[in-house]
Amino acid sequence: xxxxxxxxxxxxxxxxxxxxxxxxxxxxxxxxxxxxxxxxxxxxxxxxxxxxxxxxxxxxxxxxxxxxxxxxxxxxxxxxxxxxxxxxxxxxxxxxxxxxxxxxxxxxxxxxxxxxxxxxxxxxxxxxxxxxxxxxxxxxxxxxxxxxxxxxxxxxxxxxxxxxxxxxxxxx
Amino acid sequence: xxxxxxxxxxxxxxxxxxxxxxxxxxxxxxxxxxxxxxxxxxxxxxxxxxxxxxxxxxxxxxxxxxxxxxxxxxxxxxxxxxxxxxxxxxxxxxxxxxxxxxxxxxxxxxxxxxxxxxxxx
Numbered sequence: 049x050x051x052x053x054x055x056x057x058x059x060x061x062x063x064x065x066x067x068x069x070x071x072x073x074x075x076x077x078x079x080x081x082x083x084x085x086x087x088x089x090x091x092x093x094x095x096x097x098x099x100x101x102x103x104x105x106x107x108x109x110x111x112x113x114x115x116x117x118x119x120x121x122x123x124x125x126x127x128x129x130x131x132x133x134x135x136x137x138x139x140x141x142x143x144x145x146x147x148x149x150x151x152x153x154x155x156x157x158x159x160x161x162x163x164x165x166x167x168x169x170x171x172x173x174x175x176x177x178x179x180x181x182x183x184x185x186x187x188x189x190x191x192x193x194x195x196x197x198x199x200x201x202x203x204x205x206x207x208x209x210x211x212x213x214x215x216x217x218x219x220x
Numbered sequence: 221x222x223x224x225x226x227x228x229x230x231x232x233x234x235x236x237x238x239x240x241x242x243x244x245x246x247x248x249x250x251x252x253x254x255x256x257x258x259x260x261x262x263x264x265x266x267x268x269x270x271x272x273x274x275x276x277x278x279x280x281x282x283x284x285x286x287x288x289x290x291x292x293x294x295x296x297x298x299x300x301x302x303x304x305x306x307x308x309x310x311x312x313x314x315x316x317x318x319x320x321x322x323x324x325x326x327x328x329x330x331x332x333x334x335x336x337x338x339x340x341x
Contacts, residue, residue, distance in 0.1 A: 070287065127265060134245060143318035145320050146321030162300075163301070173300075174304075174307050191321055
């Protein structure tokens with residue numbers, strides 16, 4: 049599933065699809081430019097070494113697809129909470145810094161978790177150090193929610209099993 | 221059917237607009253930099269996606285909708301990155317982010333905050 053030629057072919061197809069959908073013009077000259085720029089991008093990505101199972105956008109999209117609907121619902125819920133706090137005359141906020149552990153075993157998984165925290169209004173990831181996240185919360189009520197670890201578990205589940213050829217996450 | 225789609229689309233656009241305004245109010249009302257980031261993330265995570273969703277319903281099955289979808293994806297990738305960069309820059313610049321929860325332990329002893337304070341001039 050993670051052979052190198054397949055990853056390259058998938059990446060090329062994805063890039064080509066993005067080009068075609070963005071341009072919407074299907075003339076021979078432009079199609080030639082499309083193929084050339086896709087090849088250039090593939091060559092650059094290969095030089096950078098970013099086409100592997102962990103970073104591959106196609107696999108990443110497929111892997112985290114089931115996680116998005118849940119995250120969207122969480123974003124709506126916490127948006128309403130933040131809106132309520134902002135609009136209420138007493139403004140019940142208690143800005144707090146705290147730390148949580150990330151249980152993901154790939155760098156990509158941790159970044160997805162950290163970005164999910166930031167995307168959810170009311171919490172912002174300040175730092176990601178190894179598997180430890182420093183988070184700023186608008187109110188201390190949201191801390192218990194994050195410490196309960198539901199989001200963490202869901203990202204880890206979406207991340208799935210470690211594929212054989214993935215690099216070790218950097219040690220701290 | 222058209223009416224249902226129109227209603228849904230206008231509902232999303234209005235909700236998005238309302239959250240944009242609430243985000244702006246929050247930006248003015250909240251007391252310090254780190255709390256204000258949360259108001260800004262309200263506009264990032266709620267206002268823009270709702271408006272784009274409403275516009276996608278208006279444009280139907282066309283290339284415009286695909287482009288709006290791309291916009292949504294890019295927004296969801298870049299806005300947390302920008303928030304994170306802002307917060308990190310503020311920390312580095314020596315802003316104090318508020319009370320620390322017991323889980324956070326002692327503040328990191330790199331001494332960078334005081335030094336950075338002086339450097340601000």
